[in-house]
Structure formats: structure tokens, C-alpha cells
Amino acid sequence: MATLAGAQTSTYAGANAWRVILEWLTTVDHKKIGIMYLWTAGAFGLVGMAFSLVMRTELAQTGTIISAETYNSIFTMHGSVMIFLFLLPVGAAFMNYSMPLQIGALDMAFPRINALSFWIFLFGGVLLTLSFAVEGGTASAGWTAYPPVTLDTGNNAEPPGAGMDMWLVGVILLGQASIFGSVNFLVTIFKMRAPGMTMWRLPLFTWTTLVTGLLILLSTPVLAAALVLGFIDRNGAEGAFFDPAAGGQPLLWQNLFWFYSHPAVYIMILPAMGIVSDVFGVFTRRPVFGYRSMVLALIAIGLLGFIVWAHHMFTTGGVFLPFFMGATFLIAVPTGVKMFNWITTMWRGSNIFPTAMLFSVGFLMLFLIGGITGVFHAAVPVDFALHDTYFVVGHFHYTMSIAATFGFLAGCYYWFPKMFGKFMNEGLGKLHFWLLFIGVNLVFFTQLLLGLDGMPRRINDYVANPGWELMNMLITIGAFVSAAGMMVFLYNVVYSLKWGERAGSDPWEGTTLEWATTSPPPAHNFDSLPEIRSERPLFDLRFGERLQDDPHYHVNNGHNGSNGGGAKQPDTSSREEG
Amino acid sequence: MAASAIPHKRVHPIRSFLVGDEPMTTGLWGIIFFIFSEIMFFAGLIAAMLALHSDTLFWEPTNGAHRVEGDHLLPILFTVLLVSTSIPMQFAAFAIRKGNRKAMLINMAIVLVVGTAFIINQYFEWTHAGFGISDGPYAATFYTLTGFHGAHVIGGLVFIFAQWLRGLLGHFDAKRNTAIEAATLYWHFVGFVWLLVIFPLVFFLS
Numbered sequence: 001m002a003t004l005a006g007a008q009t010s011t012y013a014g015a016n017a018w019r020v021i022l023e024w025l026t027t028v029d030h031k032k033i034g035i036m037y038l039w040t041a042g043a044f045g046l047v048g049m050a051f052s053l054v055m056r057t058e059l060a061q062t063g064t065i066i067s068a069e070t071y072n073s074i075f076t077m078h079g080s081v082m083i084f085l086f087l088l089p090v091g092a093a094f095m096n097y098s099m100p101l102q103i104g105a106l107d108m109a110f111p112r113i114n115a116l117s118f119w120i121f122l123f124g125g126v127l128l129t130l131s132f133a134v135e136g137g138t139a140s141a142g143w144t145a146y147p148p149v150t151l152d153t154g155n156n157a158e159p160p161g162a163g164m165d166m167w168l169v170g171v172i173l174l175g176q177a178s179i180f181g182s183v184n185f186l187v188t189i190f191k192m193r194a195p196g197m198t199m200w201r202l203p204l205f206t207w208t209t210l211v212t213g214l215l216i217l218l219s220t221p222v223l224a225a226a227l228v229l230g231f232i233d234r235n236g237a238e239g240a241f242f243d244p245a246a247g248g249q250p251l252l253w254q255n256l257f258w259f260y261s262h263p264a265v266y267i268m269i270l271p272a273m274g275i276v277s278d279v280f281g282v283f284t285r286r287p288v289f290g291y292r293s294m295v296l297a298l299i300a301i302g303l304l305g306f307i308v309w310a311h312h313m314f315t316t317g318g319v320f321l322p323f324f325m326g327a328t329f330l331i332a333v334p335t336g337v338k339m340f341n342w343i344t345t346m347w348r349g350s351n352i353f354p355t356a357m358l359f360s361v362g363f364l365m366l367f368l369i370g371g372i373t374g375v376f377h378a379a380v381p382v383d384f385a386l387h388d389t390y391f392v393v394g395h396f397h398y399t400m401s402i403a404a405t406f407g408f409l410a411g412c413y414y415w416f417p418k419m420f421g422k423f424m425n426e427g428l429g430k431l432h433f434w435l436l437f438i439g440v441n442l443v444f445f446t447q448l449l450l451g452l453d454g455m456p457r458r459i460n461d462y463v464a465n466p467g468w469e470l471m472n473m474l475i476t477i478g479a480f481v482s483a484a485g486m487m488v489f490l491y492n493v494v495y496s497l498k499w500g501e502r503a504g505s506d507p508w509e510g511t512t513l514e515w516a517t518t519s520p521p522p523a524h525n526f527d528s529l530p531e532i533r534s535e536r537p538l539f540d541l542r543f544g545e546r547l548q549d550d551p552h553y554h555v556n557n558g559h560n561g562s563n564g565g566g567a568k569q570p571d572t573s574s575r576e577e578g
Numbered sequence: 579m580a581a582s583a584i585p586h587k588r589v590h591p592i593r594s595f596l597v598g599d600e601p602m603t604t605g606l607w608g609i610i611f612f613i614f615s616e617i618m619f620f621a622g623l624i625a626a627m628l629a630l631h632s633d634t635l636f637w638e639p640t641n642g643a644h645r646v647e648g649d650h651l652l653p654i655l656f657t658v659l660l661v662s663t664s665i666p667m668q669f670a671a672f673a674i675r676k677g678n679r680k681a682m683l684i685n686m687a688i689v690l691v692v693g694t695a696f697i698i699n700q701y702f703e704w705t706h707a708g709f710g711i712s713d714g715p716y717a718a719t720f721y722t723l724t725g726f727h728g729a730h731v732i733g734g735l736v737f738i739f740a741q742w743l744r745g746l747l748g749h750f751d752a753k754r755n756t757a758i759e760a761a762t763l764y765w766h767f768v769g770f771v772w773l774l775v776i777f778p779l780v781f782f783l784s
Contacts, residue, residue, distance in 0.1 A: 109607070192604070228726070232722055237722075241626065241718060249630060
């Protein structure tokens with residue numbers, strides 16, 4: 001093997017580059033596909049961030065720099081790009097890369113369909129972005145695309161052009177990529193687990209992949225239905241679905257759209273929660289507190305996510321308020337369980353704070369603010385007062401955007417050594433963390449205050465009410481501080497890829513199976529697997545012999561495993577009581 | 579091999595009927611999950627139709643066209659035909675589970691012929707409907723639902739035809755038949771979506 005690799009590197013460099021490019025273009029390896037998702041989604045994330053900087057420049061002071069039409073187009077594309085082309089695919093990137101490694105699998109269940117997902121995603125993303133070039137510009141109805149402003153029927157004074165159709169088709173394609181991906185994740189988790197890897201021994205990130213996969217599988221097709229109805233409405237049906245004048249119902253779109261888009265919030269945040277759980281499990285040097293309650297809370301969040309979509313529509317007058325209010329309040333319970341478990345994991349842990357851990361702690365803080373403001377919104381009277389103000393903008397950015405991004409950045413710092421065999425620079429990482437943490441709080445906490453003061457969202461200018469100009473300026477400064485933080489991150493990625501310190505196969509003393517193979521792993525992932533007797537097989541490998549007689553060391557046996565454990569099973573009582 | 583040392587596990591009769599006694603392959607799991615996503619897609623479209631029907635300014639086609647009573651006969655006939663092709667498709671699966679490739683090919687040929695006839699009838703339904711897609715909510719949902727269902731029938735037929743060709747080439751035996759089982763499950767889905775939901779809605783809500 002070694003001589004072969006040496007021979008390949010010594011060939012003509014140009015031909016070698018083409019061979020590498022061809023290899024990446026035709027790859028069906030889940031690790032390479034995951035990394036391609038990561039690069040692509042990262043690039044789209046930078047585009048989305050550029051849009052947000054344009055908006056903040058416009059809103060820094062009263063008066064307008066760009067027209068209302070341009071502003072509409074920019075905020076629509078900011079939302080669409082960030083959600084469909086950044087947050088969802090970054091989650092898919094980590095699920096692709098890490099999940100098969102964590103369960104000890106060779107690859108995904110359907111490697112070629114996995115590659116197909118990526119290329120459909122890329123095509124959909126390019127289609128969405130290309131709408132800047134067509135006449136009439138991009139879609140400009142917000143990422144929620146409420147009709148009738150999306151329609152081109154008579155009622156609409158300024159009907160959107162082909163950009164709207166490209167948006168609809170692009171999002172259908174992205175949804176299709178998601179569905180193929182979710183089938184792949186689910187079958188992989190159910191069928192491809194290594195011997196001994198029972199369901200109750202899955203790492204928490206793999207559990208979040210499972211629940212996320214189910215959410216994608218059951219909610220994304222409903223969005224696809226809404227999008228094809230929207231497309232037909234614009235191309236043939238003349239508004240019969242969504243234009244009231246033609247017999248349609250605008251609320252029908254909102255119901256179908258939010259039936260997907262509320263679970264979509266969990267599709268974005270759950271993988272981040274999974275990453276954070278794994279990171280806590282490593283850097284507190286303790287098992288994650290309440291493993292099973294974490295899993296059950298996750299499942300509860302997934303189930304409740306399907307029955308709360310109408311809380312986005314409280315002010316429409318078309319939904320049954322008490323039910324959706326109650327169900328929305330309920331979601332705070334499993335989320336609270338998870339917060340409690342994360343904090344309790346750190347409690348009396350031997351905590352160390354590399355950048356991945358910093359971002360995980362940052363995730364907790366941001367998600368706490370986002371979650372609590374979410375409970376505000378769940379109360380119908382509060383929602384009536386705050387609907388469509390910057391309070392909403394602050395709330396959802398705190399939860400699904402920034403908290404999720406912090407989780408994913410934790411994942412970047414955590415798995416970068418596994419992906420590329422090198423550490424990311426810690427000093428730059430800490431600078432990145434503090435710039436970003438200060439920047440985003442400046443942006444979004446000020447937005448909460450601005451929203452309480454009544455400033456409406458989705459406008460390109462505002463009157464100079466007392467305090468509004470100051471707060472808007474603060475938000476703009478925060479946005480640029482955050483952007484500076486992300487530039488540090490970009491530099492860190494380039495720097496670490498080139499000059500980063502070499503990392504061994506298990507640089508963090510991890511507990512899950514991905515650290516049992518080399519960094520980066522070989523194409524077939526594992527040369528050999530350790531015995532899997534708990535949800536922390538690498539911990540057992542390192543310390544199992546030594547801790548055999550320690551009453552505080554218990555192995556979580558799992559209940560549904562036919563292959564459960566080897567000869568030694570020290571204790572069957574659950575570990576978290578220890 | 580080691581697998582033969584494992585005593586044969588009793589399989590639930592419904593499971594045995596649907597996908598046989600062999601271990602579930604990744605392909606079968608894949609198609610089952612995919613069918614769930616398809617169900618949700620049609621659930622979205624059907625929910626849209628019910629919502630529009632329950633509360634709209636006008637439901638009937640705006641150009642005044644109506645389906646007349648006699649028109650129900652042909653659609654009902656082809657509904658029965660389409661749904662009954664689930665039987666030869668299931669027989670094809672039964673046959674290949676016993677290794678009988680010839681019986682499988684004959685049964686699949688029946689499915690292909692009747693399925694194609696259903697699509698041809700759908701074409702006549704579309705051309706003789708008397709209203710266009712822009713004639714109000716009923717007309718729009720009629721074309722959308724029958725259109726997407728028709729696309730799924732065509733997709734199913736293409737899939738079955740591909741497997742039929744593979745069968746001619748000598749693929750599939752009692753152990754290796756995932757594609758046939760997958761095609762069978764998908765075909766049941768396509769038939770039952772039509773029978774239980776779309777057909778009654780499209781033809782009796784009019």
C-alpha cells in the first residue's frame with residue numbers, strides 16, 4: 001500500500017490534480033460527500049452572510065441606500081440561502097460524515113443515492129442563486145413565500161417574475177435531496193450498525209440523526225406538495241389554489257408550508273444538539289448525564305414538532321388557538337430536560353475548554369435565550385403583540401440560526417482533526433468564538449429590545465423613534481463584528497489545513513467509534529472495531545480493564561441487543577446514578 | 579456459513595406475506611421509508627383538496643362543464659383494473675420467492691399491460707374532461723391529483739419494466755429478489771392511493 005501511494009504522489013502533478021478532481025466528482029464515499037456538503041454549504045453560508053451585511057448597512061441609519069424591491073429580494077434570499085442552502089445541508093454534512101463512523105459502518109446504506117442527493121442539492125442551490133440573473137430578479141416574498149404576493153394573477157399589482165418559479169423549483173429539488181438523504185440515514189442506522197451497537201448504545205449525535213431523518217422523511221414531502229401547488233398556481237391554475245379571488249385559500253399555503261417549516265426548525269437544531277451532546281460527553285470527561293432521558297426528550301421534541309405548526313399563524317384568525325398554544329408550551333418540557341442534562345453533565349465534570357467546548361457552552365447560552373423567548377411567543381396574547389416585529393426575528397435567529405450555527409461550528413472544531421488529520425488553531429478559534437459570541441448577542445439581543453419597542457420586520461426604512469437609530473446602529477456594528485469573526489474562522493480553516501498541528505487518530509480522547517480509526521479514516525472506515533459494550537466503546541477500551549472493580553463504573557448494557565456485550569458485564573444498573 | 583447455524587426465526591405472517599421470510603435487505607427498508615415520504619406527499623395534496631372543497635367561493639369548474647353520470651362508468655372500471663393488478667404483482671413476488679422466474683415474468687407482464695391501459699384511459703379522461711386546469715379549484719385539483727398519481731403510475735411501470743427486462747436476462751432467484759419485492763410494495767402503494775383516496779375525492783366531490 002505504502003509503495004503504491006508513493007508511486008501515485010510522484011506522478012506528473014497536473015494529471016494528478018485531474019485525477020483528484022475526477023475522484024471527488026464521482027465519489028460515493030460518505031466522508032467525501034460529507035466534506036463536499038460542508039464546503040458547499042459553507043460557501044452558501046458566506047453568501048447568506050453577505051446578504052445580511054447588505055441589509056444591516058441599509059438599516060444602520062434612517063433613509064434608504066437600496067430600493068425596497070432590492071431589499072425584499074435580499075432578505076428573501078438571505079432567509080432562503082441560510083435555511084435551505086446553509087443550515088440544512090451543514091446538518092446533512094455532519095450526519096453524512098460522522099454518523100456511519102459512529103455506528104461502525106463501512107459507508108451509508110445507499111452510497112450512490114447519497115451522491116445523487118448531494119448533486120441534486122447542488123443543482124437546486126445553483127438554480128436558486130441563478131435567479132439573480134433573470135428578468136424581475138429573485139423571489140422577493142420572503143423565505144415563507146406567502147401568497148398572494150407570490151402569484152401572478154390579476155390581484156397582484158407587481159407580480160414576481162421567473163425568479164419566483166426558480167425559487168419554487170429550486171426548493172423542490174432541495175427537498176428531494178433531503179428526502180433521499182433521510183431515507184439513507186434511517187436505513188443506515190437501522191441496518192448498518194456494527195455488532196454490539198444496539199439502539200441504546202448509539203451515540204447521541206446518531207440518535208439526533210435518526211430523529212432528524214424521520215422529521216425530514218415525513219415533513220419535507222408536504223412542503224413539496226405546497227411548492228408544486230404554488231408552481232401550478234402560477235403556471236396554469238391561475239390562482240385556484242391560493243388566490244382568494246380565484247377560489248383559492250392563502251391560508252392553505254401557510255398550513256402546508258408550516259407543516260414542513262416548523263419541523264424544519266428541529267431538522268436544523270437537532271443535529272446541532274447532537275454535536276453539542278457528544279462534545280460535552282468528551283470535554284467534561286464524564287458520560288452525558290441522563291443518556292436515555294436525552295433520547296426520550298429528542299423523540300418527544302420530534303413528535304411534538306408535528307403538532308405545533310399553526311403557532312406561526314396565530315394572528316391569521318384561521319387556527320384553533322388553545323390547542324396550538326398548549327402544544328407549543330409542551331415543547332419547552334423536553335427541551336428543558338436537554339438543557340438540564342447538558343448543564344448537569346458539566347456539573348463537577350473535569351471540564352476542559354478547547355474551542356469546540358466553548359462553542360457548545362455558547363450554544364447553551366444562545367439556545368436558552370432563544371428557547372425562553374419562544375415560550376413568550378407560544379402565549380397567544382404576547383404573540384398578537386409581537387407578531388412580525390424584530391422580537392420574532394431576534395427569537396428565531398437565537399434558536400435555529402445562531403444556536404444551530406454554534407453547534408455546527410463546535411462540530412467543525414471537534415471533527416476537523418478527524419476529517420483532515422490536523423488540529424484547527426486554538427488561538428484563532430478562541431478569537432473566532434469571542435468575536436462571534438459578542439457580535440451575535442449585540443445583533444440579536446438588541447433586535448429583541450427593538451421588537452419590544454414595536455419595530456416591524458421586513459422593511460427597508462424606519463422612522464427615527466427614540467432609541468431606534470442607536471439600536472439599529474448597534475445591530476449593524478454587531479453584524480460586522482460577527483462577520484469579522486467568521487473571517488477569522490475562514491483564515492483558521494485555510495491556516496490549519498496548511499500548517500495545522502498533526503492530530504492522531506484520537507486527539508480528544510473521544511468516547512465514540514469515529515475516534516477508533518485513523519485521521520482521516522481510510523475509504524473502508526475501519527481496519528478493526530473495538531468491542532462495543534456501552535455507548536462509550538472507546539472509554540471502555542481505554543479504561544474498562546482498570547475500572548472493572550470500581551463501583552462507580554457501570555456499563556450501560558442496552559436492552560434490545562442480541563449481541564450485548566462480551567464476557568464481562570460489571571453492572572446492569574444505569575450508569576447515570578453513579 | 580455462520581448464517582445457517584442461526585435457527586430459522588418465525589416470521590410474522592403479515593411480514594411474511596408482504597416481503598417474504600428472507601431477512602429484510604437495505605433496499606427493502608429504503609423503499610418502505612420512501613413510500614412513507616410518498617404517502618406524506620399525497621397527504622399534502624389531498625389535504626389541500628379537502629381544505630379547498632370545504633371553504634371556497636366556488637368549487638365547480640368555472641366554465642360550466644359538469645361530469646355527467648355515465649362518465650363514472652369508465653373511471654370505475656379502470657379503478658378496479660388498476661387496483662386488481664396488485665394481485666398479479668403480489669403473485670410475481672410469490673413466484674420469485676419460490677425461484678419461479680417464468681411465473682414472475684408472466685404476472686409482471688399482466689401488470690405492465692393493465693397499468694399502461696390505465697394510463698391511456700387517464701389520457702382520455704384528461705382530454706374529455708370538458709374543463710381546463712385554470713377553471714377553478716376543482717379543475718385545478720383534478721388535474722394536479724390525477725397528474726401526480728399518473729406520474730407515479732408511470733414511474734412504477736418503468737421500474738417494473740426495468741425489472742422485467744432484468745428477469746428476461748436471468749436476474750433474480752429465491753434469495754436475491756429485493757427489486758421485485760420493492761416494486762411490489764410500491765405498486766400496492768400506487769394502487770391504494772388511487773382506490774382509497776384520490777378516486778373517491780376526484781369523482782365524488784365533483
